[in-house]
Amino acid sequence: MKLKDTSFSVRAERAILFRALSYPNIIDLDEEPLEELSRLAKTAGANVIYTVIQKRAHIDPLYYIGKGKAQELQKIAVEMDADVLICDDNLTPAQVKNLEKIIEKKVIDRSELILDIFATRAKTHQAKLQVELAQLEYTKPRLKRMWTHLSRIEGGIGTRGPGEKQLEVDNRIVSRKIHDLKKRLGEIEKRQQRVVASRKEFSTVSIVGYTNAGKSTLMNALTDVDAMVEDKLFATLDTKTGICKLENSKNILISDTVGFIQKLPHYLVSSFKATLEETRNADILLHVADISSPHIHKQIESVNIVLKELGCEKKPTIIVLNKIDALKDESVIPLLKNRYKNCIVISAKTCQGIPALKQKIAEILEKRLLNIEISCSQENGKLIATLHENAHILNRTSDDRRLTFHLQIEDKFLSKLLKLHDDIQIKELVP
Ligand SMILES: Nc1nc2c(ncn2[C@@H]2O[C@H](COP(=O)(O)OP(=O)(O)OP(=O)(O)O)[C@@H](O)[C@H]2O)c(=O)[nH]1
Ligand SMILES: [Mg+2]
Structure with missing residues (x-):
């Protein structure tokens, strides 16, 4: 399962953007509610040919926009020879399926569009694995739609995922792949944690x-x-x-x-x-x-x-x-x-x-507070007094010659201490 070679699939698709506006978003209406989606679509390689906004009291659970509006969109899509319809919100798998049935064109949502951009942008091995994992997580609950609807959707935005050749892929394979990717990314994460810690x-x-x-x-x-x-x-x-x-x-x-x-x-x-x-x-x-x-x-x-x-x-x-x-x-x-x-x-x-x-x-x-352990000679009265004055002492222990403090201290103050006293030993503790 590989990311599709994007140099071939970025064709200038003709895209219609749509969004339903319901309360409270209607009140808080931006001047151009589809401006950002339009930038995203262009980034993905699309030509935005039309935008549609439907104001409604509630988002329709079955169609997202109203069914009537979906039928209207179907006519517009045919008239304008659109390739794809892009929704500004994230749709449920059922909403996508129902809309595609009516509109008879590829319908993709905001997440799918973003994933698509990520797929074109991913350059390093790690970024590619991360995008692939995200695509599979997105695809998994939508596998059924892929089976029934993908046959008529070839290429372009929203099919750069691992979905396009996956008609034969069943849930089990996807789950295994997700597991495998998570493991590989987990290893990278651990390696990265070590680098960060070092x-x-x-x-x-x-x-x-x-x-x-x-x-x-x-x-x-x-x-x-x-x-x-x-x-x-x-x-x-x-x-x-x-x-x-x-x-x-x-x-x-x-x-x-x-x-x-x-x-x-x-x-x-x-x-x-x-x-x-x-x-x-x-x-x-x-x-x-x-x-x-x-x-x-x-x-x-x-x-x-x-x-x-x-x-x-x-x-x-x-x-x-x-x-x-x-x-x-x-x-x-x-x-x-x-x-x-x-x-x-x-x-x-x-x-x-x-x-x-x-x-x-x-x-x-x-001003950052450091959690540290300081040990010094018991005779260093001046240091001990300054510690009491300037740090928050959490614990204090002593053996025959030395005192050990577990304390919180400002970074700035610690730098000063280090300059003044040479008999102290310091260990930074993980908070
Ligand atoms: N006028 C102006 N443009 C800026 C300034 N800083 C960045 N830009 C422009 O903003 C655009 C985006 O800049 P980037 O630095 O790539 O932004 P970014 O946040 O790293 O973007 P992503 O990595 O895509 O999330 C570029 O065209 C920059 O030239 C600034 O101080 N003034
Ligand atoms: Mg950047």
């Missing part, structure tokens, strides 16, 4: 954020790594790590990673766990957001949801409001600063605000 002497910072917010551009501004920057969604699928020198001449490790998007399918996040290992272990997160986007709040919120899913919601996080050079209305800056307390305004492109960002990183690192 770098523990460095403080680590992970760049996260909505897709296209400027994460890789920021990575390039902070380190000498050459990360790929593109005005495309999901340009980065792999983690890159580089060294950044702070003003206090401390070196830290910074990693760039895959972007997030709203309604990101859960299994995609979990498939990318190995790639996101750096994020899960980072001391600080830089959450990059595009200040020039009218959807900035929603994008920050979507990223926070994914961070929560990764168990990172409590990590010290700096909200990095990027692309200030592209902002037209500067009056929003005070409002944003008020809303996002720990934020900093920058332009990764012009490097405006980069020194201030580095300064902020240094400050947070210095």
